[in-house]
Amino acid sequence: MFRTALITGATSGIGRATADAFADMEYRLILCGRREDRLQELQQKLGTKTAVTTLLFDVRDREAVETAINSLPADWQTIDILVNNAGNAHGLSAIQDGDVADWDQMIDGNVQGLLYVSRAVIAGMVARQRGHIINISSIAGKQTYANGAVYCASKAAVEALSTGMRLDLTQHGIKVTNIAPGAVETEFSAVRFKGDTERAAKVYEGFTPLEATDIADAIVYAVTAPAHVTIADLTILASAQAAATTIVRK
Numbered sequence: 001m002f003r004t005a006l007i008t009g010a011t012s013g014i015g016r017a018t019a020d021a022f023a024d025m026e027y028r029l030i031l032c033g034r035r036e037d038r039l040q041e042l043q044q045k046l047g048t049k050t051a052v053t054t055l056l057f058d059v060r061d062r063e064a065v066e067t068a069i070n071s072l073p074a075d076w077q078t079i080d081i082l083v084n085n086a087g088n089a090h091g092l093s094a095i096q097d098g099d100v101a102d103w104d105q106m107i108d109g110n111v112q113g114l115l116y117v118s119r120a121v122i123a124g125m126v127a128r129q130r131g132h133i134i135n136i137s138s139i140a141g142k143q144t145y146a147n148g149a150v151y152c153a154s155k156a157a158v159e160a161l162s163t164g165m166r167l168d169l170t171q172h173g174i175k176v177t178n179i180a181p182g183a184v185e186t187e188f189s190a191v192r193f194k195g196d197t198e199r200a201a202k203v204y205e206g207f208t209p210l211e212a213t214d215i216a217d218a219i220v221y222a223v224t225a226p227a228h229v230t231i232a233d234l235t236i237l238a239s240a241q242a243a244a245t246t247i248v249r250k
């Protein structure tokens, strides 16, 4: 059976690695993001392995989310797997110094955006009484760290939403998996530090961080589990990472 997966944040990092992994499994892919050139490039590359369509929207724009997902052709409307991955941290500063625009990006993107996309997809899953939602949370959603209050809060919200979704959707045959990665080397830190790639690179110095494919592997594990098994919650850390801010560097 061909399965159809919608991945948000497919243009980079974890989302992109998941798109690669799903393409190898010949899942039909609905790849989402804001960078059109990257979506086109992905469609060309992965289109050699599987059917791929792309949707260009900012998850913070509810109308754009709904319009894009509702505009999918009928044969793409049956979404079996939703990977709620789009998100980022913006800034790293004490609460009294926080930039409100950064806060808005994190709360609107990581929380509201996840909700908007979920709302647009869940209705069909409930009607079909089947589906699987993967929410990408973070170790930051489980352990708040200094200077990261708002990002951590946004990911704590994802944790709560995963639990809440599971409570409401299990009776409709929909699985919900929460995945909480530690430090993964992607564009994440470059975005957090507003393009300061030197500062971003320092985050991953002195230890071997996770790679995006490590998280994609976990997502594949969750979606390929037998029908009677739900992988509810996975925390995945680099071997040198003991907790959110405890990393052994050599």
Ligand code: NDP
Binding pocket: 008, 009, 010, 011, 012, 013, 014, 015, 032, 033, 034, 035, 057, 058, 059, 060, 085, 086, 087, 088, 089, 109, 113, 136, 137, 138, 139, 180, 181, 182, 183, 184, 185, 186, 187, 188, 189, 191, 212
């Ligand atoms: P990247 O910066 O590499 O990728 C982020 C992706 O999210 C991009 O594809 C980006 O696409 C998309 N995105 C961000 N904001 C929006 C938005 N407003 N609307 C639509 N798409 C958006 O980071 P990661 O791959 O590392 O991050 C993926 C997820 O993993 C995030 O939710 C992050 O919080 C989480 N995470 C990351 C960890 C890490 O250490 N890297 C650890 C734990 C969790 P585009 O710009 O094209 O829109």
Ligand code: 8X3
Binding pocket: 137, 138, 139, 140, 148, 181, 182, 183, 184, 244
């Ligand atoms: C990303 C991991 O620890 O930088 O969510 O917040 S962390």
